[in-house]
Amino acid sequence: MKKGNLAFLFMWGLFLVIFVFCKLPVAIGTDGEANKLPVEKYEKAIVLEVNEASSSPEQDEHYFTEQIIKVKVLTGEYKGKVVEARNSLSGTRGWDLIVKPGDKVVLYITEENGRLSEVYIADMVRTSYLNYLILGFVLSLIIVGGIKGIKSLVALGFTILAIYKVLLPFLLKGYSPIPVTVIVLVAVTLLTMFIVGGISRKSVAATLGTAGGVVVAGLIAMWVGDLAHLTGYATEESRMLLYVENLKVDMQGLLFAGIITGALGAIMDVAMSIASSIDEIKKANPGLNRLQLMGAGMNVGRDIMGTMANTLILAYTGGALPLLLLLMAYNTPAIRIFNTELIATEIVRALAGSIGLIVAVPLTAIIAGLLAEKEAQNYSSRIEDF
Numbered sequence: 001m002k003k004g005n006l007a008f009l010f011m012w013g014l015f016l017v018i019f020v021f022c023k024l025p026v027a028i029g030t031d032g033e034a035n036k037l038p039v040e041k042y043e044k045a046i047v048l049e050v051n052e053a054s055s056s057p058e059q060d061e062h063y064f065t066e067q068i069i070k071v072k073v074l075t076g077e078y079k080g081k082v083v084e085a086r087n088s089l090s091g092t093r094g095w096d097l098i099v100k101p102g103d104k105v106v107l108y109i110t111e112e113n114g115r116l117s118e119v120y121i122a123d124m125v126r127t128s129y130l131n132y133l134i135l136g137f138v139l140s141l142i143i144v145g146g147i148k149g150i151k152s153l154v155a156l157g158f159t160i161l162a163i164y165k166v167l168l169p170f171l172l173k174g175y176s177p178i179p180v181t182v183i184v185l186v187a188v189t190l191l192t193m194f195i196v197g198g199i200s201r202k203s204v205a206a207t208l209g210t211a212g213g214v215v216v217a218g219l220i221a222m223w224v225g226d227l228a229h230l231t232g233y234a235t236e237e238s239r240m241l242l243y244v245e246n247l248k249v250d251m252q253g254l255l256f257a258g259i260i261t262g263a264l265g266a267i268m269d270v271a272m273s274i275a276s277s278i279d280e281i282k283k284a285n286p287g288l289n290r291l292q293l294m295g296a297g298m299n300v301g302r303d304i305m306g307t308m309a310n311t312l313i314l315a316y317t318g319g320a321l322p323l324l325l326l327l328m329a330y331n332t333p334a335i336r337i338f339n340t341e342l343i344a345t346e347i348v349r350a351l352a353g354s355i356g357l358i359v360a361v362p363l364t365a366i367i368a369g370l371l372a373e374k375e376a377q378n379y380s381s382r383i384e385d386f
Contacts, residue, residue: 209271209364217356263353297365
């Protein structure tokens with residue numbers, strides 16, 4: 001069996017072991033303490049009937065309309081039971097949930113002393129449609145990519161598992177964001193490269209090129225971010241973390257860790273593309289020396305570099321479109337826009353990632369060229385010995 005297949009089977013087995021281990025239940029607190037607290041649950045339900053209730057004045061003379069929604073629970077211990085749920089409407093678009101019979105909703109349920117206490121409409125059920133999209137993604141990856149597509153799915157599973165089971169829990173425990181993020185991302189990069197490309201010089205070159213680009217992006221983000229007084233509290237979500245009990249997070253470090261994480265994917269793509277191109281060029285023309293291989297890698301990298309830099313900048317711009325429109329609608333002067341911490345953060349995020357991507361191009365080309373020539377020399381020596 002080939003080394004690449006052995007590595008794939010080994011990684012798949014390791015993935016299953018880690019997954020099973022991470023799914024083991026963890027006991028928190030005592031049963032006595034748990035019984036004293038209200039139990040909160042989220043379940044799916046389908047709307048059967050919508051009844052309007054009278055408006056009631058609240059604070060600051062705002063009026064809320066409370067709907068009484070008859071729903072049938074679809075999941076959990078109350079599955080099949082018809083209950084009444086409340087849905088408060090304020091008349092504010094973007095906040096209110098407008099439901100009608102036949103809609104599937106998420107219920108927020110509280111229990112006290114083992115009995116149903118309150119039921120509210122928390123959100124619309126969207127996972128059903130997301131599942132179709134995920135299925136389309138998986139099928140397209142397998143149909144077009146074949147065995148490489150399956151390996152990519154395994155690598156993606158490792159990435160999700162590492163973020164959900166390692167990175168986020170360690171950050172919640174108060175560990176320094178940058179070291180933890182770097183360690184997790186290096187592990188993810190190694191696994192991804194070796195799963196997709198096998199244990200080869202190509203994977204080693206791509207991994208080293210990726211690591212170099214990510215380190216450069218992180219250092220630039222930290223340096224410029226510190227000079228620009230970026231605190232990490234630019235978004236509403238980051239400020240909400242201040243109110244989480246017993247949570248101590250270095251928000252500036254979390255900001256830089258997020259920049260490193262966001263840059264990793266694009267840099268990884270560029271590094272593997274260059275390393276794979278050089279490997280294929282060497283196979284097609286074994287007579288090329290290291291300088292010619294590096295030159296070929298640089299030519300490939302230059303073509304990729306422009307589009308990938310656009311990808312990063314457009315991705316961050318797309319996420320900030322509502323904010324940009326809001327600033328333009330109120331004729332906010334440029335001096336105010338570009339000195340706003342949120343905008344400055346996005347600029348640092350996009351440009352630091354792009355610089356890291358640019359650095360990864362020559363770094364990967366040099367390493368891949370050296371390793372490819374060495375592999376060719378070893379192959380020639382074996383032929384001569386034979």
